[in-house]
Amino acid sequence: MLQKKSTEITVGMFVAAGIAALFMLAMKVSNLSDFNNDPGYKVIAEFENIGGLKVRSPVTMAGVRIGRVADISLDPESYNARVTLDLYASFDTIPTDSSASIYTAGLLGEQYIGMEAGAEEEFLQEGDVVELTQPALVLEQVIGQFLFSKAEGDE
Amino acid sequence: MPLIKIRDLHFYRGDRAIFDGVNIDIQRGKVTAIMGPSGTGKTTLLRLIGGQLHPDKGTIEVDGKNVHKMSHRELYELRKRMGMLFQSGALLTDLTVFENVAFPLREHTELPETMIRDLVLMKLQAVGLRCARDLMPSELSGGMARRVALARAVTLDPMMIMYDEPFTGQDPISMGTLVNLIHRMNEAMGLTSIVVSHDVAEATEIADYVYLLSAGKVIDKGSPVELKRSSSQWVQQFMQGLPDGPVPFHFPGVDFKEDLLTPEVQA
Amino acid sequence: MIGIIRSLGRWGLGVFERLGRGHLFLVQMLAGIPGLFLRFSLVIQQLFSVGVLSVLIIAVSGLFVGMVLSLQGYYVLVDFGAEESLGVMVSLSLVRELGPVVSALLFAGRAGSALTAEIGLMKSTEQLSGMEMMAVDPMRRIIAPRFLAGLISMPLLAAMFSAVGIIGAFLVGHGLLGVDDGAFWSQMQVKTDWYDDILNGVIKSIVFGFVVTWIALYEGYDSVPTSEGVGRATTRTVVHSAFAILGLDFVLTALMFGEN
Numbered sequence: 001m002l003q004k005k006s007t008e009i010t011v012g013m014f015v016a017a018g019i020a021a022l023f024m025l026a027m028k029v030s031n032l033s034d035f036n037n038d039p040g041y042k043v044i045a046e047f048e049n050i051g052g053l054k055v056r057s058p059v060t061m062a063g064v065r066i067g068r069v070a071d072i073s074l075d076p077e078s079y080n081a082r083v084t085l086d087l088y089a090s091f092d093t094i095p096t097d098s099s100a101s102i103y104t105a106g107l108l109g110e111q112y113i114g115m116e117a118g119a120e121e122e123f124l125q126e127g128d129v130v131e132l133t134q135p136a137l138v139l140e141q142v143i144g145q146f147l148f149s150k151a152e153g154d155e
Numbered sequence: 156m157p158l159i160k161i162r163d164l165h166f167y168r169g170d171r172a173i174f175d176g177v178n179i180d181i182q183r184g185k186v187t188a189i190m191g192p193s194g195t196g197k198t199t200l201l202r203l204i205g206g207q208l209h210p211d212k213g214t215i216e217v218d219g220k221n222v223h224k225m226s227h228r229e230l231y232e233l234r235k236r237m238g239m240l241f242q243s244g245a246l247l248t249d250l251t252v253f254e255n256v257a258f259p260l261r262e263h264t265e266l267p268e269t270m271i272r273d274l275v276l277m278k279l280q281a282v283g284l285r286c287a288r289d290l291m292p293s294e295l296s297g298g299m300a301r302r303v304a305l306a307r308a309v310t311l312d313p314m315m316i317m318y319d320e321p322f323t324g325q326d327p328i329s330m331g332t333l334v335n336l337i338h339r340m341n342e343a344m345g346l347t348s349i350v351v352s353h354d355v356a357e358a359t360e361i362a363d364y365v366y367l368l369s370a371g372k373v374i375d376k377g378s379p380v381e382l383k384r385s386s387s388q389w390v391q392q393f394m395q396g397l398p399d400g401p402v403p404f405h406f407p408g409v410d411f412k413e414d415l416l417t418p419e420v421q422a
Numbered sequence: 423m424i425g426i427i428r429s430l431g432r433w434g435l436g437v438f439e440r441l442g443r444g445h446l447f448l449v450q451m452l453a454g455i456p457g458l459f460l461r462f463s464l465v466i467q468q469l470f471s472v473g474v475l476s477v478l479i480i481a482v483s484g485l486f487v488g489m490v491l492s493l494q495g496y497y498v499l500v501d502f503g504a505e506e507s508l509g510v511m512v513s514l515s516l517v518r519e520l521g522p523v524v525s526a527l528l529f530a531g532r533a534g535s536a537l538t539a540e541i542g543l544m545k546s547t548e549q550l551s552g553m554e555m556m557a558v559d560p561m562r563r564i565i566a567p568r569f570l571a572g573l574i575s576m577p578l579l580a581a582m583f584s585a586v587g588i589i590g591a592f593l594v595g596h597g598l599l600g601v602d603d604g605a606f607w608s609q610m611q612v613k614t615d616w617y618d619d620i621l622n623g624v625i626k627s628i629v630f631g632f633v634v635t636w637i638a639l640y641e642g643y644d645s646v647p648t649s650e651g652v653g654r655a656t657t658r659t660v661v662h663s664a665f666a667i668l669g670l671d672f673v674l675t676a677l678m679f680g681e682n
Contacts, residue, residue, distance in 0.1 A: 004463075007470045014474045018578025021585035022624070028607065029513050029588060030616040058612055110613075205555050234557035245552030248543075262558045307556075 051136030238308030298329025454566030473575030488587030509610035521584035541642025542652035576631025
């Protein structure tokens with residue numbers, strides 16, 4: 001009987017440890033904690049070119065993470081990329097005339113959206129559109145432009 | 156009416172016929188011995204009766220019902236009323252002697268713990284191992300393991316017990332104990348017993364009726380006294396354990412002299 | 423020539439026969455599971471011998487695998503100035519691949535072989551047969567609880583492996599190699615997805631647990647009841663499990679991560 005009890009206790013500890021490990025993977029390792037406790041609100045931004053931006057790329061303001069990219073699609077009329085941003089509910093005082101740009105973290109790093117605050121008194125709400133956007137820098141284009149202007153300058 | 160009726164039993168293992176038209180009746184309340192040389196499928200017969208194997212032809216009826224026409228549930232109900240003593244004892248190695256004997260009770264009944272304890276101690280007392288109840292099966296001698304298995308086989312008070320080679324490999328003392336126990340169990344509980352054995356002396360000592368099997372057939376049957384007086388040479392050879400007779404000492408083949416004179420051609 | 427074709431045919435028939443019996447075994451085993459919820463203590467006992475006894479090897483291996491990954495990954499990443507990505511690299515490789523696969527391989531070696539040996543021994547000592555004659559179905563009493571225990575243990579063990587591995591990687595990465603701890607964890611959190619990465623890893627480990635336990639129990643149940651036969655069956659369990667794990671891992675990975 002005593003032996004049975006200690007078996008049950010160790011098995012209980014085993015299961016608890018397994019669930020704790022899963023919990024750690026969920027909360028500490030993955031981004032589950034991001035969108036569970038924070039319903040957030042969605043705004044839309046159109047870009048000429050998004051480069052290597054992906055769904056779930058971070059959205060930051062002054063380097064602080066304020067949300068993530070929820071969806072990327074192509075606008076059938078303007079042929080621009082239509083990016084849906086999922087912003088955390090706690091950052092609900094972002095002016096409507098804020099701008100969004102696509103940056104690269106480091107030379108080879110991941111691309112992300114950086115927002116700069118505008119001056120309006122009204123704030124972005126669910127479904128609003130961010131008007132001021134700046135497309136991603138595509139390395140080939142930049143190099144191409146540089147070589148082109150260099151060639152022109154030499155003449 | 157016999158408890159077990161075996162009619163025209165055929166059983167093959169591959170191309171080899173283990174049983175080739177066997178008829179056996181096991182009478183209620185009697186000890187029936189089934190004897191024969193090694194490899195005549197005596198253990199197979201017990202497994203056929205217990206429904207673990209299926210015959211290729213013929214029927215086996217236990218208590219008026221065909222074992223191999225039963226549903227899974229009916230078969231398991233029947234097995235609760237059958238005890239079987241395996242040659243090795245087949246004790247569960249991770250349980251103590253006590254728990255082994257209690258096993259059928261725990262599996263099949265909802266009895267309270269105190270009652271299980273009383274029943275188990277009674278059965279262990281009957282086989283003389285009440286004080287060995289906390290030992291593990293690995294700590295028992297072969298004879299003791301068989302006695303524990305016997306106690307376990309009778310815990311559910313079955314109507315019959317099948318003994319598979321109960322005397323093989325036992326020293327004279329534990330052999331005597333087992334003979335005595337089987338005899339007593341049968342008388343005290345009104346059991347029907349089937350003893351499969353090739354130990355002629357012990358088996359004939361307790362048997363009321365004997366079947367002799369060889370090469371898939373019933374060679375002879377009768378009470379032990381009748382068999383000892385049989386005119387058949389084969390029966391005499393088996394019952395008295397003679398080295399040579401109708402069952403030859405030499406494995407069949409070419410003549411010895413001829414074999415010596417033909418040098419084997421190396422390929 | 424005919425002889426070769428014939429033996430090939432016989433081998434093929436043998437394989438199919440074993441496969442058929444294995445699936446029949448699976449059906450009988452699954453049929454025994456519902457009854458277990460009335461007698462869960464049988465499963466708890468098996469969780470102990472299948473799960474708890476495998477924790478040590480899983481945890482220690484996980485720790486070292488994580489530490490080595492961190493050490494090796496660092497020297498590659500540092501050339502690109504991307505050592506902040508160490509956390510991502512470690513977490514993705516552990517959670518998606520190494521966690522489920524290595525822990526399943528270890529599980530097959532530790533618990534699978536023990537199960538095969540145990541069942542094989544029970545068969546060779548007539549314990550299974552004896553149980554049948556006592557009107558106790560060994561499928562329900564012996565096989566089914568072990569199967570359920572394996573199924574439950576495997577994902578838990580794989581999660582432990584990954585978690586311990588990530589901790590080991592952090593210890594080496596931050597403590598020894600000096601990667602910034604904030605970057606280590608935040609990069610990892612940004613790039614590791616709960617559904618795509620972790621849940622898929624868990625699904626993998628459940629599939630592996632199913633297959634390894636099934637193979638182990640079947641090999642034991644189908645073994646030749648001699649000590650040599652049981653020994654062979656144990657070897658077969660480990661070899662077949664390894665093939666099954668690696669083959670299935672490829673299929674599952676292609677299904678789960680193939681699109682991105």
